Amino acid sequence: MYRAIYAVLLRRMPAEAAHRAGFWLIRAAAAVPGVALALRRVLAPRDPALPVRALGLDFPGPLGLAAGFDKDGEGVIGLAALGFGFVEVGTVTARPQPGNPKPRMFRFPAERALVNRMGFNNHGAAALAARLRALRGHRGYRGYRPIVGVNIGKTKVVPEEGAIDDYVTSARLVADVADYVVVNVSSPNTPGLRDLQSVDKLRPLLAAVRSALDQASPRRRVPLLVKIAPDLADADVDAVADLALDLGLDGIIATNTTISRDGLRDSAAVADAGPGGLSGAPLKARALSVLRRLHARAGDRLVLIAAGGIGTADDAHDRLAAGATLLQAYTAFIYEGPCWPGRVQRGLAARIRAAQPV
Numbered sequence: 495m496y497r498a499i500y501a502v503l504l505r506r507m508p509a510e511a512a513h514r515a516g517f518w519l520i521r522a523a524a525a526v527p528g529v530a531l532a533l534r535r536v537l538a539p540r541d542p543a544l545p546v547r548a549l550g551l552d553f554p555g556p557l558g559l560a561a562g563f564d565k566d567g568e569g570v571i572g573l574a575a576l577g578f579g580f581v582e583v584g585t586v587t588a589r590p591q592p593g594n595p596k597p598r599m600f601r602f603p604a605e606r607a608l609v610n611r612m613g614f615n616n617h618g619a620a621a622l623a624a625r626l627r628a629l630r631g632h633r634g635y636r637g638y639r640p641i642v643g644v645n646i647g648k649t650k651v652v653p654e655e656g657a658i659d660d661y662v663t664s665a666r667l668v669a670d671v672a673d674y675v676v677v678n679v680s681s682p683n684t685p686g687l688r689d690l691q692s693v694d695k696l697r698p699l700l701a702a703v704r705s706a707l708d709q710a711s712p713r714r715r716v717p718l719l720v721k722i723a724p725d726l727a728d729a730d731v732d733a734v735a736d737l738a739l740d741l742g743l744d745g746i747i748a749t750n751t752t753i754s755r756d757g758l759r760d761s762a763a764v765a766d767a768g769p770g771g772l773s774g775a776p777l778k779a780r781a782l783s784v785l786r787r788l789h790a791r792a793g794d795r796l797v798l799i800a801a802g803g804i805g806t807a808d809d810a811h812d813r814l815a816a817g818a819t820l821l822q823a824y825t826a827f828i829y830e831g832p833c834w835p836g837r838v839q840r841g842l843a844a845r846i847r848a849a850q851p852v
């Protein structure tokens with residue numbers, strides 16, 4: 495059904511408009527009383543091989559929705575009902591901002607890939623916090639609370655000297671509504687952001703966010719993770735792992751999109767799309783290799799969340815085998831549609847079971 499709608503309608507629309515239409519449908523369906531519950535019954539992970547305990551939380555399944563799809567936390571109920579074990583909202587910034595001019599999202603269907611330069615278009619951390627708080631009090635929400643991580647980034651107009659204060663502002667605003675917080679220093683679409691991945695800049699930033707979360711949420715320690723780029727040199731991946739261990743961080747998300755265009759064949763379409771981050775299948779090999787490197791360095795002392803080119807149950811299983819505790823995807827969901835998360839989790843359960851000794 496989704497494939498037919500995609501082929502006839504969504505594929506002909508500009509990528510961002512198709513995203514908005516698809517997301518609107520998910521939210522509209524979930525707003526009809528009883529529908530989210532019914533979807534959840536059919537699609538949400540229930541296989542006993544799937545639940546994961548990590549970050550002090552009980553995940554119904556390891557596959558979550560990666561940041562960027564629901565930047566403002568507008569559809570977490572519907573998205574979780576489709577079978578995602580958790581939803582990471584954001585990236586939000588301390589101040590609301592419009593993002594880059596359109597068009598800013600481009601499809602490469604032959605390679606199951608996207609290029610985007612959205613530039614953190616979002617309503618701001620305060621608006622997100624208010625929305626998630628309202629959701630917690632919502633009647634239909636009782637007894638069913640999807641795990642929601644909040645991904646924070648830097649406001650574009652804030653210069654690098656103000657970056658720490660900017661992240662700290664967001665961290666304080668979202669501390670009490672986030673099941674975990676992610677410091678995003680790896681988007682290629684905010685000038686200078688990825689420079690914050692160097693350890694000398696990252697250390698004070700992460701330390702300040704950690705203490706802001708502790709102050710803002712004294713009774714519940716909010717887990718803190720950092721999300722890194724696949725374009726880091728191996729030595730820098732090791733350095734971030736060492737830093738995360740040193741600072742007592744809870745985990746690392748590997749990876750964000752890449753600035754490389756390897757794996758895209760249509761060079762004219764690549765040139766037309768222009769700058770931005772590449773996601774989807776072409777990212778798979780590098781994201782897996784960064785994950786392996788992190789696991790070799792940190793073992794099980796960090797929760798590793800694998801993202802980048804996960805498209806099938808085999809991909810998901812490979813990441814778990816390489817040391818990931820949790821998984822995230824975005825691009826495959828766009829191409830495969832609303833039944834995809836449930837399908838992958840079911841396939842994954844079968845693989846986990848097959849790999850278990852009898």
Ligand SMILES: Cc1cc2nc3c(=O)[nH]c(=O)nc-3n(C[C@H](O)[C@H](O)[C@H](O)COP(=O)(O)O)c2cc1C
Nearest residue numbers: 560561562585610749750773774802803823824825
């Ligand atoms: C259109 C689009 C927007 C994204 N926005 C964000 C974002 O705001 N923050 C972030 O940390 N990652 C963002 N990402 C990166 C994804 O969260 C994910 O790390 C990346 O796409 C790799 O996973 P995938 O290959 O399954 O898409 C975005 C990705 C896409 C395709």
